[in-house]
Amino acid sequence: MKYPVVCVGRDSSIRKTIQEIERSPFDAAFVVDEAGSYLGGVAIMDLRRLLISGVQEMEAVGGYPLKHEFGLTEENLRNRAEAGRLVSDMELYGVHFVPLLAPGGKVKDVLSIEDLGRMHGLETNNAAAAKPAGRVLVVGGAGYLGCVLAEKLLGRGFRVRVLDSFIYGRRAIDSVAGNGNLEIVEGDLRNIHTCVQSLEDTDAVVLLAAIVGDPASKIRPTETIETNVLAAQALASACKLHHIHRFLYASTCSVYGVGAEELDERAALYPVSLYARTKIESEKIILGMGDDYFSPTILRMGTLYGYSPRMRFDLVVNTMSMKSFTEGEIQVFGGKQWRPLLGVEDAADVYIRCIEADLADVGNQVFNVGSDAQNYQIDEVARIIGRALGDIPIARDGSNLDARDYRVNFNKLTEVLQFKPGQRIDASARQIFDKLKSGVIRNPAQKIYYNHYFDSAEE
Ligand SMILES: NC(=O)c1ccc[n+]([C@@H]2O[C@H](COP(=O)([O-])OP(=O)(O)OC[C@H]3O[C@@H](n4cnc5c(N)ncnc54)[C@H](O)[C@@H]3O)[C@@H](O)[C@H]2O)c1
Incomplete structure (x- = not known):
């Protein structure tokens, strides 16, 4: 046939x-x-x-x-x-x-x-x-990664439902808000009724919503546990009862914490923050639910970078690009620590590949998401960005404010999904710099660009 x-x-x-x-x-x-x-x-x-x-x-x-x-x-x-x-x-x-x-x-x-x-x-x-996978629910679809993913899914002909409580406002999805295939639900994932209702006529679920990052989770521990673990568990459980088999859970390479070796998916986890611990807990709970009806995929992403309509300036490449513009200088704390980086567009592409892949290839599995070539030491990131933006001076502070230090192995992702990164940090730094220079982003000091200020988001 x-x-x-x-x-x-x-x-x-x-x-x-x-x-x-x-x-x-x-x-x-x-x-x-x-x-x-x-x-x-x-x-x-x-x-x-x-x-x-x-x-x-x-x-x-x-x-x-x-x-x-x-x-x-x-x-x-x-x-x-x-x-x-x-x-x-x-x-x-x-x-x-x-x-x-x-x-x-x-x-x-x-x-x-x-x-x-x-x-x-x-x-x-x-x-x-003509949709291969019908409607995708993107929980946290107005966030840094979510709004990029939602737009790409729409571009591929999917119907998309975004559920988001708009902690950082809803402007990020303005550009796609008029798309007939997009439905926007303003609501809190922690509300069980909202959570279950959002699954109506859904074929695949992507869970991005969380209190994201070590500083944000430190400031709001209760909300972090409620959102990152308990609400995540409730959503996964409701999916299983609705026979929604495809469930993509956004985890992070931060679960590895510290490690001298190149860490693959079987490596031991050494979380150094509440944020990482909640991600590990959810991974375990969600994977444990996997069976014939429910085939979750855990995506442990590297630190994201690049321009997004919901910009974040609390991520290393974005911060350095922004500081190059506002202060004419890049600040490096420590510098020797390793960190896997991943372009935000590339990350969104991996989610789409997982949605379109044979469930037998990606279900009930954990993937590190990134690429071996983009494991960097922070010093090197600063050098690349400094060069890309025209010899920006680098100021070094020996103290390392971030305890994380890990290099990650991405062979499994490359083999199963044939992923190759399309984004590079130098080009992304230039793009962010240009957005600032052209006034697309007028005031990068605004609180909405930082997750740890979220209780006082301003427009
Ligand atoms: N950004 C990174 O570097 C990175 C790296 C690895 C993993 N991740 C994971 O990817 C996911 C997305 O990260 P991001 O950078 O886009 O974060 P983000 O903070 O920009 O987006 C999170 C979104 O979730 C929404 N949200 C939070 N709590 C909610 C709730 N209770 N109900 C409904 N919506 C809620 C927020 O309003 C926001 O729009 C997160 O799960 C994060 O842990 C991110």
């Missing part, structure tokens, strides 16, 4: 059908009878709704009403008027694929709405159905 659409027998259990659809790039399956004749289609959303309403997962999928019973024969495929009617119906019901039936009703091939349109020179407009 041209497209590997899932075909299940009418006796197939709802559970098995959901699993097969989850592992495919489609959001629906064709249901056939014992003789292989087409009976109709079933969407994963409808199956999830059945389970939530109390239907047993081992019940047969054919026992419930099927949808989209459009079957196409060679004969009506040749008829332009019939093909045109079919295309309109498919657009109306958001169906992207239709089975081509042999005499007797067996599924012989699968055609997409574009195939039908091309054959008869018909205009097709079925963008809504």
Whole structure:
């Protein structure tokens, strides 16, 4: 068949059908009878709704009403008027694929709405159905990484729901706010009702929302534990009950804390902050929930850098770029400590790769996210940025304010997802410098650019 659409027998259990659809790039399956004749289609959303309403997962999928019973024969495929009617119906019901039936009703091939349109020179407009993974819930989608990810997901045709309490304001998602595929929910993940409601009609969940960074978590320990651990656990648990298998959890290489060796995913963890400890705790809880219904992916990212509509100037590359502009000098504390860096756009691309990957390749697993080539000592970061921005002087302070010192191995990510970084720190530093120079960012001292000031965010 041209497209590997899932075909299940009418006796197939709802559970098995959901699993097969989850592992495919489609959001629906064709249901056939014992003789292989087409009976109709079933969407994963409808199956999830059945389970939530109390239907047993081992019940047969054919026992419930099927949808989209459009079957196409060679004969009506040749008829332009019939093909045109079919295309309109498919657009109306958001169906992207239709089975081509042999005499007797067996599924012989699968055609997409574009195939039908091309054959008869018909205009097709079925963008809504062309999503490989439907709707993605991005919790924390107005944050530094979240707003970049949301925009990229929309660009790839996903429907996106952003749930965010807008600690740092909502301006970051202004540029995409008018997109018809974006839904914005203002709410707190710690509210159980909001948390569960946000899962309606969702295929994949990305959990970014957290109290982020060592200083912020130190200032707000209670909120950190509530958000980073308890709310994360509640969301993961609700996903599992909703049969949302794909769950991407944003963790951090800070879980390694200190380490002399290049650390891979099996290395021992030495957290040096509450922030890192909450991330480790959530990793354990979420991975522990993994089973046939729930296949979480833990993404331990390096320290992010680069321009984002929700700019953060409390991340090392961004701080140095900003200080080069405002003070004409880069300050380095310590300098010998190792830190893996990762461009914010690259990070967003990794999330998209995970959403589009075969769940068997990425589910129930931990990945370090970054690249071996971007493990840097802080001194070197300062030198690269200083050079990129025109020989900015570097002021050194021997005291190391940050206890973290670790080099990370990224082989697994490279092998499984073929990830190669596209961003570089010198180019990103120049971009940030230009945003400041051109006035796109007018006052980098504003509190909204720093996570540890979040209780007094100002516009
Ligand atoms: N930035 C980095 O260098 C880095 C590195 C490794 C891992 N991470 C992880 O990536 C994720 C995103 O980081 P970021 O830099 O984009 O952070 P960020 O602080 O810019 O974004 C977090 C977002 O979550 C929202 N949020 C916080 N608590 C919430 C709640 N209770 N309910 C709803 N929304 C809430 C905030 O309003 C904000 O928009 C975090 O989980 C972080 O731990 C970040």
